[in-house]
Amino acid sequence: MTFRLEVLISGFGGQGVVLAGRALGLAAVHGGLESTMLVSHGTETRGGYVRSQVVISDEEIDSPVVEKADIFLALSQAAYDRFKHLAKNGLTLYESDLVVAKEDLTRQLAIPARKLAIEELGTELAANMIAMGQIARHLDVMPFAALQKAVAELSKRGAETNLAALGLGFNLELV
Amino acid sequence: MDGLFQKYLRPKKIPSTACSGCGLGQVHKRVLLAIDGLGLGVQDVIWGTGIGCAGRQTFNAWKGDNFAGTHGRVYALAAGLRMALPKEKKIVLTVGDGDAFGIGLKHLLHCARRNLDMTVIVADNFGYQSTGGQFGLTTPPGAVTDSSPYGLSETGWLGPDLDVLEILKAAGATFLARHLSLDGKPSVDNLKLALLNPGFSLVHFIFPCVTHFGAVSLAERDKPLILSWFKSVFNPAYGQDRGESFQKLKDRINPGFLKLKRGLYHDASGSRPDYSELLKAWTDTFRPDRAAPKEPGRAGSGEGAEP
Amino acid sequence: MKTVFDTGNAAITEAAILAGLKFYSGYPITPATEIAENMSRRLPMAGGYYLQAEDETAAFHMAIGASLGGLRAMTSTSGPGYVLYADPYGWAIGSEIPVVILNAQRVGPVSGITGAPGQGEFYLSRYPTHGGNFETIVLAPDGVKEAFEMTIQAFRLSERFRTPVTILADQLVTDGWEAFQIPQDSYELEALGLPLPKRAVHWGPDFYPRSDDIDIPPVVLGRGTGGACSDWTPTEEGYDTEEIEAQMKHSYRLIYKIRNNRKLIDRSLLTGMEDDPPVVMVSYGSPSRVVRRAVKAARALGIRVGAISLKSLWPFQDDLFDQNRIHLVVELNHDGQLVREVQRASGGRVHFLGRCGELPTVTELLEIVRALFGGGRPRGIKNVREAW
Numbered sequence: 001m002t003f004r005l006e007v008l009i010s011g012f013g014g015q016g017v018v019l020a021g022r023a024l025g026l027a028a029v030h031g032g033l034e035s036t037m038l039v040s041h042g043t044e045t046r047g048g049y050v051r052s053q054v055v056i057s058d059e060e061i062d063s064p065v066v067e068k069a070d071i072f073l074a075l076s077q078a079a080y081d082r083f084k085h086l087a088k089n090g091l092t093l094y095e096s097d098l099v100v101a102k103e104d105l106t107r108q109l110a111i112p113a114r115k116l117a118i119e120e121l122g123t124e125l126a127a128n129m130i131a132m133g134q135i136a137r138h139l140d141v142m143p144f145a146a147l148q149k150a151v152a153e154l155s156k157r158g159a160e161t162n163l164a165a166l167g168l169g170f171n172l173e174l175v
Numbered sequence: 176m177d178g179l180f181q182k183y184l185r186p187k188k189i190p191s192t193a194c195s196g197c198g199l200g201q202v203h204k205r206v207l208l209a210i211d212g213l214g215l216g217v218q219d220v221i222w223g224t225g226i227g228c229a230g231r232q233t234f235n236a237w238k239g240d241n242f243a244g245t246h247g248r249v250y251a252l253a254a255g256l257r258m259a260l261p262k263e264k265k266i267v268l269t270v271g272d273g274d275a276f277g278i279g280l281k282h283l284l285h286c287a288r289r290n291l292d293m294t295v296i297v298a299d300n301f302g303y304q305s306t307g308g309q310f311g312l313t314t315p316p317g318a319v320t321d322s323s324p325y326g327l328s329e330t331g332w333l334g335p336d337l338d339v340l341e342i343l344k345a346a347g348a349t350f351l352a353r354h355l356s357l358d359g360k361p362s363v364d365n366l367k368l369a370l371l372n373p374g375f376s377l378v379h380f381i382f383p384c385v386t387h388f389g390a391v392s393l394a395e396r397d398k399p400l401i402l403s404w405f406k407s408v409f410n411p412a413y414g415q416d417r418g419e420s421f422q423k424l425k426d427r428i429n430p431g432f433l434k435l436k437r438g439l440y441h442d443a444s445g446s447r448p449d450y451s452e453l454l455k456a457w458t459d460t461f462r463p464d465r466a467a468p469k470e471p472g473r474a475g476s477g478e479g480a481e482p
Numbered sequence: 483m484k485t486v487f488d489t490g491n492a493a494i495t496e497a498a499i500l501a502g503l504k505f506y507s508g509y510p511i512t513p514a515t516e517i518a519e520n521m522s523r524r525l526p527m528a529g530g531y532y533l534q535a536e537d538e539t540a541a542f543h544m545a546i547g548a549s550l551g552g553l554r555a556m557t558s559t560s561g562p563g564y565v566l567y568a569d570p571y572g573w574a575i576g577s578e579i580p581v582v583i584l585n586a587q588r589v590g591p592v593s594g595i596t597g598a599p600g601q602g603e604f605y606l607s608r609y610p611t612h613g614g615n616f617e618t619i620v621l622a623p624d625g626v627k628e629a630f631e632m633t634i635q636a637f638r639l640s641e642r643f644r645t646p647v648t649i650l651a652d653q654l655v656t657d658g659w660e661a662f663q664i665p666q667d668s669y670e671l672e673a674l675g676l677p678l679p680k681r682a683v684h685w686g687p688d689f690y691p692r693s694d695d696i697d698i699p700p701v702v703l704g705r706g707t708g709g710a711c712s713d714w715t716p717t718e719e720g721y722d723t724e725e726i727e728a729q730m731k732h733s734y735r736l737i738y739k740i741r742n743n744r745k746l747i748d749r750s751l752l753t754g755m756e757d758d759p760p761v762v763m764v765s766y767g768s769p770s771r772v773v774r775r776a777v778k779a780a781r782a783l784g785i786r787v788g789a790i791s792l793k794s795l796w797p798f799q800d801d802l803f804d805q806n807r808i809h810l811v812v813e814l815n816h817d818g819q820l821v822r823e824v825q826r827a828s829g830g831r832v833h834f835l836g837r838c839g840e841l842p843t844v845t846e847l848l849e850i851v852r853a854l855f856g857g858g859r860p861r862g863i864k865n866v867r868e869a870w
Contacts, residue, residue: 022659025487029661035487036625037659041597063766063775064625064658067843187721218706226713235710235721240703241549243712243722244543245569251535251543252550252573258505258531259551260704282543284535454531461526 002059005141006066010051010083011075011095016128019154020073021052023132026150028056031142036064042078049079056141071138073131074099075113090139093131093174102124109174116168125158126165133169144170181192183207183217188236196389196398198356198382198405199232202298205356205380206267209366221260225249225270225279228305228384229298235267245259247279250286250295257291257451265294265370272299275377276312276332276339283377287348289450290374294366297377298356300384301392308387312339315428318392335434340379344441349374351440355409361438372444373452381408392422406428409437409440483663483670490629490656491706494584494649495520496664497633498556500671500677503599505555507541509563512596513653514586517558524552538563542570549574550711552702554637554681558584560653561603562593564610567843572611575618575736577711578644578690580681580700582636582750585648586656587767587814589839598654601767604819607648608796615733617740619647619747620796622766626660628793629749631676638679639747643739644700650795652814654768654841667805688718692731694738696746749793750802753777759788762852764803764824765812766792769841773812776847787851791819803828808854810835812842 007024011017028035035056042049053066072087074080074094074147084092084105094101096110111134112129129151136147148163155162180189182205193199207323210220222237224230226246234243244252253266260266275283275297286293302320303312309322312331319326340351350372354362362380369376382405383389389401397420404424407413411431414421486492494517497769498506503712506521509513522532531548535541538559545555548679564585574581585607589600607620619639623629632649640647665671668678682699686708701709701720715729723729740747751770754777755762763773771793780787790802803809803824809832811821821834835842835850 022487025659025661027483029487033661035489035659035661038654038660041659061660061771062778063772063841063844064654064660065841065843066771067845221703225518225711231722234712234714239706239708241710241712241720242703243714245573245713248539248543248569248573251540252547254506254533254540255507255544255547255549255555256551256703257547258533258544259548259553264704281536282540454533458526458529458531461529 003057003141004061005056005139006069006090007054007056007071007073008051008066008069008086008137009054009073009075010049010079010082012048012078013050015050015075016125017050017052017075020128020132021054023147023150023154024054024056024135026154027142027147030146030149032143033058034061036061038064047080049076051079051083058141060085066120071135073135075128075131093134095127095131111169111172111174113169116172117165120168121161121165123161126161129162129165130169130172133166134172135175137170137172179204179207179211183210183238185238186237191236193228193232193233194386196383196385196401197228198300198384199228199298201356202296202380202382203233203269204365205362206269206296208363209370212363213370215265215370220265220267221251221256221261223253223266223268225268225274227271227273227303228300229269230274231273237319244309247274247277248282249274250279250282253293254282254286254291257293257404258454262292262354262373262452266292267294267296267370269296269298272297272301272313273303273311284343286348287343287346287375287377290347290349290447291451292449293375294369294372295375295377297379299379299381301381301388302384304384304387308391315392315432319394320387320392333433333435335432338435340377340440343377347375347447348377348441349362349443349446350376351379353379353437353440354381354437355405355408355437356380358437365439368442368444372430374444374447376451381405385419393427395424400424407431408433409435483522483665485661485663487659487661488626489516489659490626490651491516492520492624493626493630493662494558494656495524497630498582498637499524499528499530500665501634501637502554502681503556503637504553505529505545506557507533507534507535507544507548507555508557508559509535509538509541511538511560511563513588513657514558514560514563514584515604517584517586517656532737538566542567542581542583543573546570546574547581549579549581550701550703552681552683552704554580555642555678556582556584558586560586560588561590561600564606565605568611572613573713574646575611575616576713576732577702577716579646579711580637580640580644581646582633582640583646583648584633585651587652595839597653597657599768599814599841600838601652601769601814601819603650604795604813604823607650609680610648615729616736618796619643619645619740620650621647621748621749622793622795623655624767624770624791624793625655626658627662627773629655630662630664631674634671634676634678634795638677641681642681642696642746643743644696644698645740649825650767652767654791658768677749684709686719689720690716690718690732690735692718692735694735694742696739696743747794747797748799750799751791751793752788753791754781757786759786759807761808761810761851763787763810763812763847763851764792764820765787765789766795766820767814769812769814769837772841772844773847776844776851779844780848780851785851785855794842798823798827800827805830809833810850810854812837812847814838816843
């Protein structure tokens, strides 16, 4: 039984959108899977965004484009508004500090990643890893340890904080 | 002289196809004399050429290895070649004024900036003569040419207040000299110094074009008179006694317009390294790492990827 | 083997180094800058030289100069630099010097949109210089994995054919990320079917063979061979000549060494073509991956559609096309370049979907394919038109 998992991560510059995507892609490699990622940037002006489209599969990946996201992580209002239609059948996680959700999505969860990062870890920078931990909670295609290993490898400094954030997000029960 | 040509040139290229009365052959000969004087063999020099009279006439005349670049690009070719050659091998480039000071000037300046070991011989016939005689970057002001029928109105790289060699010096060239093709031993001596400089050298040779510059700009067919005019370029007093017909030439174009210094212009040989040798030495310091390519996984964009 | 998750830029760098690259020259340009950056960091570790040129014309000339001296050489750029390659490109073709060129295509014309993918140099890569009388070799990777492998192939073809080879990528290929394997030694390379290119010195006096033979070493200067090469039409010994006869022999060689040995170059991937489907999508580069996904989706719905993904672009593979099929050409430009060639090669009905700056979606491809089945003319769908 083959699978194809599409993850869309989007926010504004500086939120670690690309690093999050890289961690996921590398985790897939550690899990023995195939992965691709496309990175794109919207305009720098109002409404700008950074977007990582990650595809993970146990077979050769054809299109690297996320057209039907299984998981969509929205870290900004602009990202939420622009891409939520791609996740109609998937799960949307949105940063509760920065996004006002619309009611038209079937499955969506607010995640207070930024708030938790500041309160628990003393740095806003760990918010993306808290969100990644939460994403891992909804993934059954690879072990959490694969993501932990990837994050440790990609963290030039602050690996400890990042791993703590990852764990925090993973154990977070959202309603 | 025949012995010199036979030693260094390919029989197929002797004599050259230059116009009768052209000064290019003299320039070529001076370079060979300098090479011979230094005891260099055909294996020691790789000879490159540009486009135009100077390039076409000298291409593949050298008995050793040869290359010719498209117009103005031979310096960039030589820059890449320099990285591949051991430092004992010399690169000699024979090019024209349009090639060096017009279309190729940017590349030439960057070779000077890096002080890449090469000797550039600019054989300057005051314009684009192989295309029929248009003005160039060294054509005297006021000169009538096929593309300045009313007299040249713009300023080139040579003039009372401007000298292209000054630009090259500022760019970092470590050896510069200027001669007339008729100059004998002094020019050969400077060519030897140029070849010995382990860096960027350029020798600017002004040589007479009788076919276009002589016939159109000086409006003269008499070759000895044209030669005399060229002699007076560096020596305005020259030819005082040569009578009215010569004075007419001097009135047409004042040979003193240049106020150029003859002979050695700038000698800073060995004052700073040739970048190609620096780069080779620096790369060698990585040697222990050669066997095992480092972490290819880190080759990517890294964190800088975000705006 | 080592598996990594990295960009096309990184894959190309690592592959070139594995192929024996010893000289890279380039000029910064989005989206090919990261290849230059990677080269500047990685090449010294492999004993190679990184030279940042004053412009793209110089960059390519420097690469040729290094190759002339016997070093394996490469340069990379995007469209605005690729046009500046015209001058040295012709030189390398004429003097038969191996150099690998990477073009990360972006949206144009001129500077266009720097960071958005385009496919505007399809024909430019066939005619990258003036004067005619030559063929070019152009490969087109569809992603990071293929960029890795094709870079090594490009070096090999470049050596074997004594000619510059263009890898015509696009921004999504070079900036895109993908898991790929890096062989750790030549044994692992061969296991991937990627034997390393070899370099030998051509000894004179005949430097320019009058035949379509390949696997002839190129002219190398500085080894005392008496080698000569230039921008002029050469005699066999490398003298410049104005003999028409020599020009004809030279042209024959430059054209037919490639045409007559094209089996070594031709590459394509056929998807869903087994049952001879009536509608076939044609593409190259990153759009071809979306196209293949669309074929899968269509097949799941019982729609008989196939896809031809071109992996080598020039010489063009006319044999792949058939006048009895309906072709839909998908490419990242609005003017339609590949579509002209497909129309010429097939002689049949050809439609065109042009997108610019972003990939088409599976959804829209399915809509067009359905329209083609349901009566044939996909009028009214945005960006789709019949070929001329």
